[in-house]
Amino acid sequence: MMLWYKAWRESRDRFLLSAVTIAALCVGFVVFHRQGAEISDRPLTYLEYIWRIVYKGYLRELFVLLALLLGIGGLLRERDHGTAGFTLALPVSRPHLVLVRAATGLLEIAVLSLLPALVIPALSPLVGQFYPWSQSIQFAILWTAGGAFIFVIGFVASNVFGGEYTAPIAAFLGLLLYSVIVDLPFLEHYPLDIHDMMSGVGMPYFKSSVATLAGPLPWAELAIIFLIVISLVALAGRIAEHQDF
Protein backbone atom coordinates (compact mmCIF):
# COMPACT_ATOMS: atom_id res chain seq x y z
CA MET A 1 0.00 0.00 0.00
CA MET A 2 2.88 2.29 0.83
CA LEU A 3 4.27 1.88 -2.70
CA TRP A 4 0.95 3.00 -4.17
CA TYR A 5 0.98 6.02 -1.91
CA LYS A 6 4.56 6.80 -2.98
CA ALA A 7 3.64 6.57 -6.70
CA TRP A 8 0.57 8.74 -6.07
CA ARG A 9 2.57 11.38 -4.18
CA GLU A 10 5.13 11.55 -6.99
CA SER A 11 2.54 12.16 -9.70
CA ARG A 12 -0.12 13.94 -7.62
CA ASP A 13 0.69 17.54 -8.61
CA ARG A 14 0.82 16.72 -12.31
CA PHE A 15 -2.36 14.68 -12.14
CA LEU A 16 -4.35 17.25 -10.16
CA LEU A 17 -3.20 20.07 -12.43
CA SER A 18 -4.20 18.01 -15.48
CA ALA A 19 -7.57 17.03 -13.96
CA VAL A 20 -8.45 20.59 -12.94
CA THR A 21 -7.50 21.90 -16.38
CA ILE A 22 -9.49 19.25 -18.27
CA ALA A 23 -12.54 19.67 -16.03
CA ALA A 24 -12.40 23.47 -16.19
CA LEU A 25 -12.06 23.42 -19.97
CA CYS A 26 -15.03 21.05 -20.29
CA VAL A 27 -17.11 23.38 -18.11
CA GLY A 28 -15.97 26.36 -20.21
CA PHE A 29 -16.72 24.62 -23.50
CA VAL A 30 -20.24 23.71 -22.36
CA VAL A 31 -21.12 27.03 -20.72
CA PHE A 32 -19.77 29.14 -23.61
CA HIS A 33 -20.94 26.76 -26.33
CA ARG A 34 -22.67 29.47 -28.34
CA GLN A 35 -19.54 31.59 -28.62
CA GLY A 36 -17.34 28.51 -29.05
CA ALA A 37 -19.39 27.22 -31.98
CA GLU A 38 -18.53 30.42 -33.86
CA ILE A 39 -14.96 29.08 -34.26
CA SER A 40 -16.26 27.15 -37.24
CA ASP A 41 -17.12 28.92 -40.49
CA ARG A 42 -20.39 26.98 -40.72
CA PRO A 43 -23.13 26.52 -38.10
CA LEU A 44 -22.47 23.48 -35.89
CA THR A 45 -24.91 21.34 -33.98
CA TYR A 46 -24.13 20.92 -30.26
CA LEU A 47 -22.92 17.35 -30.90
CA GLU A 48 -20.61 18.51 -33.69
CA TYR A 49 -19.29 21.38 -31.59
CA ILE A 50 -18.47 19.12 -28.62
CA TRP A 51 -16.80 16.58 -30.86
CA ARG A 52 -14.72 19.19 -32.68
CA ILE A 53 -13.54 21.06 -29.62
CA VAL A 54 -13.31 18.22 -27.08
CA TYR A 55 -12.93 14.82 -28.71
CA LYS A 56 -11.06 15.83 -31.86
CA GLY A 57 -9.48 19.20 -31.18
CA TYR A 58 -8.08 21.16 -28.26
CA LEU A 59 -8.92 18.93 -25.35
CA ARG A 60 -7.70 15.76 -27.04
CA GLU A 61 -4.38 17.39 -27.95
CA LEU A 62 -4.03 18.64 -24.39
CA PHE A 63 -4.89 15.18 -23.01
CA VAL A 64 -2.32 13.48 -25.27
CA LEU A 65 0.61 15.51 -24.00
CA LEU A 66 -0.59 15.41 -20.39
CA ALA A 67 -0.73 11.60 -20.65
CA LEU A 68 2.81 11.60 -22.03
CA LEU A 69 4.08 13.76 -19.16
CA LEU A 70 2.25 11.64 -16.56
CA GLY A 71 4.36 8.69 -17.70
CA ILE A 72 7.65 10.38 -16.76
CA GLY A 73 9.40 9.54 -13.50
CA GLY A 74 10.74 6.40 -11.89
CA LEU A 75 14.03 5.06 -10.61
CA LEU A 76 16.32 6.90 -13.02
CA ARG A 77 14.83 10.18 -11.84
CA GLU A 78 15.27 9.05 -8.26
CA ARG A 79 18.93 8.34 -9.00
CA ASP A 80 19.33 11.97 -10.12
CA HIS A 81 17.68 13.12 -6.88
CA GLY A 82 19.86 10.79 -4.82
CA THR A 83 16.84 8.93 -3.40
CA ALA A 84 17.04 5.74 -5.51
CA GLY A 85 19.05 4.03 -2.78
CA PHE A 86 16.20 4.47 -0.29
CA THR A 87 13.59 3.18 -2.73
CA LEU A 88 15.73 0.20 -3.72
CA ALA A 89 16.29 -0.64 -0.04
CA LEU A 90 12.55 -1.36 0.31
CA PRO A 91 11.79 -5.10 0.55
CA VAL A 92 10.18 -5.26 -2.90
CA SER A 93 11.52 -6.17 -6.31
CA ARG A 94 12.25 -3.59 -8.97
CA PRO A 95 9.53 -4.94 -11.33
CA HIS A 96 7.09 -4.52 -8.45
CA LEU A 97 8.10 -0.86 -8.09
CA VAL A 98 7.72 -0.33 -11.83
CA LEU A 99 4.37 -2.14 -11.92
CA VAL A 100 2.89 -0.05 -9.10
CA ARG A 101 4.00 3.19 -10.72
CA ALA A 102 2.55 2.07 -14.06
CA ALA A 103 -0.74 0.99 -12.47
CA THR A 104 -1.06 4.31 -10.62
CA GLY A 105 -0.40 6.22 -13.83
CA LEU A 106 -2.86 4.15 -15.83
CA LEU A 107 -5.55 4.71 -13.21
CA GLU A 108 -4.87 8.44 -13.41
CA ILE A 109 -5.21 8.25 -17.21
CA ALA A 110 -8.55 6.45 -16.82
CA VAL A 111 -9.78 9.17 -14.44
CA LEU A 112 -8.65 11.94 -16.81
CA SER A 113 -10.41 10.16 -19.69
CA LEU A 114 -13.60 9.91 -17.68
CA LEU A 115 -13.67 13.59 -16.73
CA PRO A 116 -15.19 14.89 -20.00
CA ALA A 117 -17.63 11.97 -19.92
CA LEU A 118 -18.86 13.09 -16.50
CA VAL A 119 -18.76 16.85 -16.93
CA ILE A 120 -20.19 17.32 -20.44
CA PRO A 121 -23.43 15.26 -20.25
CA ALA A 122 -24.06 16.44 -16.67
CA LEU A 123 -23.66 20.14 -17.46
CA SER A 124 -25.28 20.22 -20.89
CA PRO A 125 -28.91 20.33 -19.58
CA LEU A 126 -27.99 23.43 -17.54
CA VAL A 127 -27.38 25.34 -20.79
CA GLY A 128 -30.43 23.86 -22.49
CA GLN A 129 -28.49 21.25 -24.46
CA PHE A 130 -28.17 17.48 -24.44
CA TYR A 131 -25.12 15.30 -24.84
CA PRO A 132 -25.72 11.52 -24.66
CA TRP A 133 -24.01 9.68 -21.81
CA SER A 134 -23.47 6.70 -24.12
CA GLN A 135 -21.39 8.83 -26.51
CA SER A 136 -19.23 10.32 -23.80
CA ILE A 137 -18.64 6.97 -22.08
CA GLN A 138 -17.60 5.39 -25.40
CA PHE A 139 -15.19 8.25 -26.05
CA ALA A 140 -13.87 7.80 -22.50
CA ILE A 141 -13.08 4.16 -23.30
CA LEU A 142 -11.29 5.18 -26.50
CA TRP A 143 -9.35 7.88 -24.63
CA THR A 144 -8.37 5.47 -21.87
CA ALA A 145 -6.89 3.07 -24.41
CA GLY A 146 -5.20 5.83 -26.43
CA GLY A 147 -4.03 7.62 -23.28
CA ALA A 148 -2.61 4.37 -21.88
CA PHE A 149 -0.60 3.87 -25.06
CA ILE A 150 0.76 7.42 -24.98
CA PHE A 151 1.41 7.16 -21.23
CA VAL A 152 3.51 4.04 -21.78
CA ILE A 153 5.68 5.85 -24.36
CA GLY A 154 6.63 8.34 -21.62
CA PHE A 155 6.93 5.53 -19.11
CA VAL A 156 9.38 3.49 -21.18
CA ALA A 157 11.37 6.62 -22.11
CA SER A 158 11.79 7.47 -18.42
CA ASN A 159 13.09 3.95 -17.77
CA VAL A 160 15.61 4.19 -20.59
CA PHE A 161 16.85 7.78 -20.50
CA GLY A 162 18.47 9.37 -17.49
CA GLY A 163 19.06 13.12 -17.30
CA GLU A 164 16.59 15.61 -16.01
CA TYR A 165 14.53 16.41 -19.07
CA THR A 166 15.90 13.91 -21.57
CA ALA A 167 13.07 11.40 -21.02
CA PRO A 168 10.16 13.80 -21.69
CA ILE A 169 11.90 15.24 -24.75
CA ALA A 170 12.67 11.74 -26.06
CA ALA A 171 9.08 10.64 -25.34
CA PHE A 172 7.69 13.65 -27.18
CA LEU A 173 9.93 12.99 -30.17
CA GLY A 174 8.97 9.30 -30.04
CA LEU A 175 5.30 10.23 -30.16
CA LEU A 176 5.95 12.58 -33.08
CA LEU A 177 7.84 9.85 -34.94
CA TYR A 178 5.02 7.38 -34.28
CA SER A 179 2.45 9.91 -35.57
CA VAL A 180 4.46 10.40 -38.79
CA ILE A 181 5.03 6.66 -39.33
CA VAL A 182 1.36 5.68 -38.96
CA ASP A 183 0.47 8.24 -41.64
CA LEU A 184 2.75 6.52 -44.18
CA PRO A 185 0.69 5.51 -47.24
CA PHE A 186 1.17 1.79 -46.80
CA LEU A 187 0.12 2.05 -43.15
CA GLU A 188 -2.61 4.68 -43.26
CA HIS A 189 -5.20 2.10 -44.35
CA TYR A 190 -4.69 0.15 -41.13
CA PRO A 191 -6.25 1.34 -37.87
CA LEU A 192 -2.85 2.06 -36.28
CA ASP A 193 -3.24 5.79 -35.68
CA ILE A 194 -4.03 6.22 -32.01
CA HIS A 195 -5.04 9.86 -32.61
CA ASP A 196 -7.67 8.87 -35.19
CA MET A 197 -8.82 6.01 -33.00
CA MET A 198 -9.37 8.40 -30.08
CA SER A 199 -11.26 10.99 -32.11
CA GLY A 200 -12.98 8.54 -34.45
CA VAL A 201 -11.78 10.35 -37.59
CA GLY A 202 -12.02 8.03 -40.59
CA MET A 203 -13.00 5.08 -38.41
CA PRO A 204 -15.87 2.71 -39.34
CA TYR A 205 -17.46 3.20 -35.92
CA PHE A 206 -17.68 6.99 -36.36
CA LYS A 207 -20.31 8.84 -38.38
CA SER A 208 -18.68 12.13 -39.37
CA SER A 209 -21.88 13.68 -40.81
CA VAL A 210 -23.42 13.81 -37.33
CA ALA A 211 -20.14 13.61 -35.35
CA THR A 212 -21.23 10.62 -33.31
CA LEU A 213 -19.96 7.12 -32.59
CA ALA A 214 -22.38 4.96 -34.53
CA GLY A 215 -20.95 1.45 -34.63
CA PRO A 216 -19.60 -0.94 -32.00
CA LEU A 217 -16.28 0.08 -30.48
CA PRO A 218 -13.17 -1.64 -31.92
CA TRP A 219 -12.78 -4.04 -29.00
CA ALA A 220 -10.16 -6.17 -30.72
CA GLU A 221 -7.94 -3.13 -31.42
CA LEU A 222 -8.48 -1.84 -27.89
CA ALA A 223 -7.47 -5.23 -26.48
CA ILE A 224 -4.33 -5.22 -28.65
CA ILE A 225 -3.45 -1.73 -27.39
CA PHE A 226 -3.78 -2.90 -23.78
CA LEU A 227 -1.61 -5.91 -24.57
CA ILE A 228 1.03 -3.60 -26.04
CA VAL A 229 0.79 -1.39 -22.94
CA ILE A 230 1.21 -4.39 -20.60
CA SER A 231 4.14 -5.68 -22.68
CA LEU A 232 5.87 -2.30 -22.60
CA VAL A 233 5.34 -2.01 -18.83
CA ALA A 234 6.87 -5.49 -18.46
CA LEU A 235 9.76 -4.38 -20.69
CA ALA A 236 10.27 -1.31 -18.49
CA GLY A 237 10.37 -3.60 -15.43
CA ARG A 238 12.94 -5.81 -17.15
CA ILE A 239 15.07 -2.77 -18.05
CA ALA A 240 14.92 -1.50 -14.44
CA GLU A 241 16.02 -4.93 -13.19
CA HIS A 242 19.22 -4.74 -15.21
CA GLN A 243 20.10 -1.15 -14.43
CA ASP A 244 22.91 -0.20 -12.12
CA PHE A 245 22.02 2.45 -9.52
Place this chain on the structure above:
Amino acid sequence: MLWYKAWRESRTRFAIIASALAGFCLFAVLLHHQIQSGVTNPIRSLRGNSYSEHIDRLIYSGTAKGMFALLTIFLGLGGLLREKRHRTASFTLALPVSRLRILVTQMAVGIVELAILSLLPALLIPSSSLLVHQYYPLAEALHFSILWFCCGSGIFAAAFLLSVLLGGEYTAPVACYVALMLEVLISNWPSLRPYRLNLMWTMGEFGTMHWNPEHNLLLAGPLPWPRLLTIMAIALCMLALAARITQKQDY
Protein backbone atom coordinates in the same frame (compact mmCIF):
# COMPACT_ATOMS: atom_id res chain seq x y z
CA MET B 1 32.33 29.46 -14.63
CA LEU B 2 28.64 30.32 -14.17
CA TRP B 3 28.19 30.33 -17.92
CA TYR B 4 29.83 26.94 -18.18
CA LYS B 5 27.61 25.61 -15.37
CA ALA B 6 24.43 26.87 -17.10
CA TRP B 7 25.61 25.41 -20.40
CA ARG B 8 26.40 22.01 -18.84
CA GLU B 9 22.94 21.92 -17.24
CA SER B 10 21.10 22.62 -20.47
CA ARG B 11 23.36 21.20 -23.16
CA THR B 12 21.75 17.73 -23.39
CA ARG B 13 18.29 19.24 -23.80
CA PHE B 14 19.61 21.76 -26.29
CA ALA B 15 21.49 19.12 -28.30
CA ILE B 16 18.45 16.80 -28.50
CA ILE B 17 16.09 19.62 -29.50
CA ALA B 18 18.56 20.96 -32.08
CA SER B 19 19.12 17.47 -33.55
CA ALA B 20 15.38 16.79 -33.73
CA LEU B 21 14.65 20.14 -35.35
CA ALA B 22 17.54 19.82 -37.81
CA GLY B 23 16.55 16.23 -38.60
CA PHE B 24 12.96 17.25 -39.29
CA CYS B 25 14.01 20.19 -41.51
CA LEU B 26 16.31 17.93 -43.54
CA PHE B 27 13.58 15.29 -43.78
CA ALA B 28 11.12 17.90 -45.10
CA VAL B 29 13.57 19.26 -47.67
CA LEU B 30 15.42 16.17 -48.88
CA LEU B 31 12.30 14.00 -49.13
CA HIS B 32 10.04 16.78 -50.41
CA HIS B 33 9.48 15.04 -53.74
CA GLN B 34 8.40 11.77 -52.12
CA ILE B 35 6.21 13.62 -49.61
CA GLN B 36 4.52 15.80 -52.22
CA SER B 37 4.15 13.16 -54.92
CA GLY B 38 2.65 10.69 -52.52
CA VAL B 39 5.25 7.97 -53.22
CA THR B 40 6.03 7.85 -49.52
CA ASN B 41 3.64 10.34 -48.11
CA PRO B 42 3.93 10.84 -44.38
CA ILE B 43 1.77 13.92 -44.12
CA ARG B 44 -1.59 13.43 -45.78
CA SER B 45 -2.35 17.11 -46.36
CA LEU B 46 0.82 17.82 -48.31
CA ARG B 47 0.15 16.06 -51.58
CA GLY B 48 0.81 18.11 -54.68
CA ASN B 49 1.65 21.49 -53.12
CA SER B 50 4.34 23.84 -54.45
CA TYR B 51 7.74 23.61 -52.74
CA SER B 52 7.27 26.92 -50.95
CA GLU B 53 3.85 25.84 -49.68
CA HIS B 54 5.27 22.48 -48.67
CA ILE B 55 7.96 24.15 -46.51
CA ASP B 56 5.41 26.53 -45.03
CA ARG B 57 2.95 23.77 -44.16
CA LEU B 58 5.49 21.34 -42.78
CA ILE B 59 8.02 23.67 -41.15
CA TYR B 60 6.95 27.24 -40.55
CA SER B 61 3.29 26.78 -39.77
CA GLY B 62 3.18 23.04 -39.25
CA THR B 63 4.80 20.21 -37.35
CA ALA B 64 8.23 21.82 -36.88
CA LYS B 65 6.65 24.96 -35.42
CA GLY B 66 4.66 22.91 -32.90
CA MET B 67 7.76 20.87 -32.09
CA PHE B 68 9.80 24.04 -31.53
CA ALA B 69 7.12 25.60 -29.30
CA LEU B 70 6.66 22.50 -27.15
CA LEU B 71 10.35 21.72 -26.81
CA THR B 72 11.15 25.34 -25.92
CA ILE B 73 9.21 24.64 -22.71
CA PHE B 74 11.91 22.15 -21.69
CA LEU B 75 14.68 24.58 -22.61
CA GLY B 76 13.16 27.16 -20.28
CA LEU B 77 13.06 24.95 -17.20
CA GLY B 78 15.70 26.27 -14.86
CA GLY B 79 16.08 28.18 -11.64
CA LEU B 80 17.28 27.12 -8.23
CA LEU B 81 14.19 25.17 -7.16
CA ARG B 82 15.22 22.17 -9.24
CA GLU B 83 18.69 22.36 -7.71
CA LYS B 84 17.00 22.19 -4.32
CA ARG B 85 15.40 18.90 -5.38
CA HIS B 86 18.83 17.63 -6.42
CA ARG B 87 20.26 18.89 -3.13
CA THR B 88 22.85 20.94 -4.98
CA ALA B 89 21.26 24.35 -4.34
CA SER B 90 23.43 24.99 -1.29
CA PHE B 91 26.62 24.47 -3.34
CA THR B 92 25.41 26.89 -5.98
CA LEU B 93 24.31 29.42 -3.38
CA ALA B 94 27.68 29.14 -1.64
CA LEU B 95 29.37 30.58 -4.72
CA PRO B 96 30.49 34.19 -4.20
CA VAL B 97 27.90 35.60 -6.59
CA SER B 98 24.39 36.90 -6.11
CA ARG B 99 21.30 34.79 -6.87
CA LEU B 100 20.40 37.35 -9.49
CA ARG B 101 23.66 36.75 -11.33
CA ILE B 102 23.18 32.97 -11.26
CA LEU B 103 19.70 33.35 -12.70
CA VAL B 104 20.61 35.96 -15.28
CA THR B 105 23.36 33.65 -16.54
CA GLN B 106 20.91 30.75 -16.84
CA MET B 107 18.45 32.98 -18.69
CA ALA B 108 21.11 34.34 -21.02
CA VAL B 109 22.42 30.88 -21.91
CA GLY B 110 18.83 29.73 -22.55
CA ILE B 111 18.09 32.74 -24.74
CA VAL B 112 21.26 32.17 -26.79
CA GLU B 113 20.27 28.51 -27.24
CA LEU B 114 16.79 29.62 -28.25
CA ALA B 115 18.28 32.01 -30.83
CA ILE B 116 20.38 29.18 -32.29
CA LEU B 117 17.33 26.90 -32.48
CA SER B 118 15.32 29.65 -34.19
CA LEU B 119 18.11 30.13 -36.70
CA LEU B 120 18.52 26.42 -37.48
CA PRO B 121 15.76 26.18 -40.12
CA ALA B 122 17.05 29.40 -41.71
CA LEU B 123 20.52 27.87 -42.01
CA LEU B 124 19.37 24.46 -43.18
CA ILE B 125 16.38 25.02 -45.45
CA PRO B 126 17.73 27.52 -48.03
CA SER B 127 21.07 25.68 -48.27
CA SER B 128 19.73 22.12 -48.41
CA SER B 129 17.00 23.18 -50.87
CA LEU B 130 19.73 23.68 -53.46
CA LEU B 131 20.71 20.03 -53.09
CA VAL B 132 17.26 18.98 -54.31
CA HIS B 133 17.20 21.67 -57.05
CA GLN B 134 14.70 23.82 -55.25
CA TYR B 135 14.82 27.37 -53.97
CA TYR B 136 13.74 28.85 -50.68
CA PRO B 137 14.67 32.51 -50.05
CA LEU B 138 17.03 33.17 -47.13
CA ALA B 139 15.22 36.43 -46.34
CA GLU B 140 11.97 34.51 -45.88
CA ALA B 141 13.66 31.94 -43.65
CA LEU B 142 15.24 34.70 -41.54
CA HIS B 143 11.84 36.39 -41.26
CA PHE B 144 10.47 33.24 -39.61
CA SER B 145 13.59 32.91 -37.44
CA ILE B 146 12.84 36.32 -35.94
CA LEU B 147 9.20 35.33 -35.37
CA TRP B 148 10.21 32.02 -33.77
CA PHE B 149 12.79 33.70 -31.57
CA CYS B 150 10.44 36.41 -30.30
CA CYS B 151 7.48 34.08 -29.70
CA GLY B 152 9.80 31.37 -28.39
CA SER B 153 11.21 33.80 -25.84
CA GLY B 154 7.66 34.25 -24.49
CA ILE B 155 7.31 30.48 -24.05
CA PHE B 156 10.83 30.23 -22.63
CA ALA B 157 10.13 32.96 -20.07
CA ALA B 158 6.82 31.36 -19.03
CA ALA B 159 8.55 28.00 -18.53
CA PHE B 160 11.34 29.65 -16.54
CA LEU B 161 8.90 31.52 -14.31
CA LEU B 162 6.81 28.39 -13.69
CA SER B 163 9.90 26.33 -12.86
CA VAL B 164 10.78 28.97 -10.25
CA LEU B 165 7.26 28.88 -8.82
CA LEU B 166 6.36 25.16 -8.95
CA GLY B 167 8.53 22.66 -7.15
CA GLY B 168 6.76 19.35 -7.90
CA GLU B 169 8.32 16.84 -10.24
CA TYR B 170 7.53 17.85 -13.84
CA THR B 171 4.77 20.14 -12.57
CA ALA B 172 6.34 23.17 -14.28
CA PRO B 173 6.38 21.69 -17.83
CA VAL B 174 2.80 20.43 -17.37
CA ALA B 175 1.68 23.86 -16.14
CA CYS B 176 3.51 25.61 -18.98
CA TYR B 177 2.00 23.31 -21.58
CA VAL B 178 -1.47 23.91 -20.12
CA ALA B 179 -0.81 27.67 -20.16
CA LEU B 180 0.28 27.53 -23.80
CA MET B 181 -2.83 25.57 -24.80
CA LEU B 182 -5.03 28.01 -22.88
CA GLU B 183 -3.36 30.95 -24.59
CA VAL B 184 -4.10 29.38 -27.99
CA LEU B 185 -7.67 28.56 -26.99
CA ILE B 186 -8.52 31.94 -25.46
CA SER B 187 -6.93 33.91 -28.30
CA ASN B 188 -8.95 31.86 -30.80
CA TRP B 189 -12.20 32.80 -29.10
CA PRO B 190 -14.34 34.58 -31.72
CA SER B 191 -14.45 37.93 -29.89
CA LEU B 192 -10.64 37.95 -29.44
CA ARG B 193 -9.72 36.65 -32.89
CA PRO B 194 -9.38 40.04 -34.61
CA TYR B 195 -6.61 41.02 -32.16
CA ARG B 196 -4.45 38.08 -33.30
CA LEU B 197 -3.15 37.28 -29.82
CA ASN B 198 -2.45 33.66 -30.73
CA LEU B 199 1.28 33.07 -30.30
CA MET B 200 1.24 30.15 -32.73
CA TRP B 201 -0.46 32.26 -35.40
CA THR B 202 2.20 34.93 -35.02
CA MET B 203 4.98 32.33 -35.26
CA GLY B 204 3.54 30.84 -38.44
CA GLU B 205 2.20 34.08 -40.03
CA PHE B 206 -1.20 32.39 -40.11
CA GLY B 207 -3.55 34.15 -42.54
CA THR B 208 -1.02 36.78 -43.62
CA MET B 209 0.93 34.84 -46.25
CA HIS B 210 0.54 35.77 -49.91
CA TRP B 211 1.86 34.53 -53.27
CA ASN B 212 4.48 36.39 -55.32
CA PRO B 213 3.38 37.61 -58.78
CA GLU B 214 4.76 34.43 -60.42
CA HIS B 215 2.69 32.38 -57.97
CA ASN B 216 5.61 30.11 -57.07
CA LEU B 217 6.67 31.57 -53.72
CA LEU B 218 4.57 31.97 -50.61
CA LEU B 219 5.72 35.20 -48.95
CA ALA B 220 5.10 36.72 -45.55
CA GLY B 221 4.17 40.34 -45.01
CA PRO B 222 6.28 42.79 -43.02
CA LEU B 223 7.29 41.69 -39.53
CA PRO B 224 4.66 42.59 -36.90
CA TRP B 225 7.15 44.57 -34.78
CA PRO B 226 4.68 46.07 -32.26
CA ARG B 227 3.36 42.59 -31.46
CA LEU B 228 6.84 41.07 -31.29
CA LEU B 229 8.11 43.85 -29.04
CA THR B 230 5.09 43.37 -26.76
CA ILE B 231 5.82 39.64 -26.53
CA MET B 232 9.48 40.36 -25.74
CA ALA B 233 8.49 42.91 -23.10
CA ILE B 234 6.12 40.40 -21.46
CA ALA B 235 8.90 37.79 -21.58
CA LEU B 236 11.30 40.23 -19.94
CA CYS B 237 8.75 40.98 -17.20
CA MET B 238 8.27 37.24 -16.54
CA LEU B 239 12.04 36.70 -16.31
CA ALA B 240 12.39 39.69 -13.96
CA LEU B 241 9.59 38.29 -11.81
CA ALA B 242 11.31 34.88 -11.74
CA ALA B 243 14.53 36.56 -10.56
CA ARG B 244 12.64 38.54 -7.91
CA ILE B 245 10.88 35.41 -6.60
CA THR B 246 14.16 33.47 -6.47
CA GLN B 247 15.78 36.23 -4.41
CA LYS B 248 13.04 35.86 -1.81
CA GLN B 249 12.90 32.05 -1.74
CA ASP B 250 14.22 30.08 1.19
CA TYR B 251 16.60 27.20 0.39
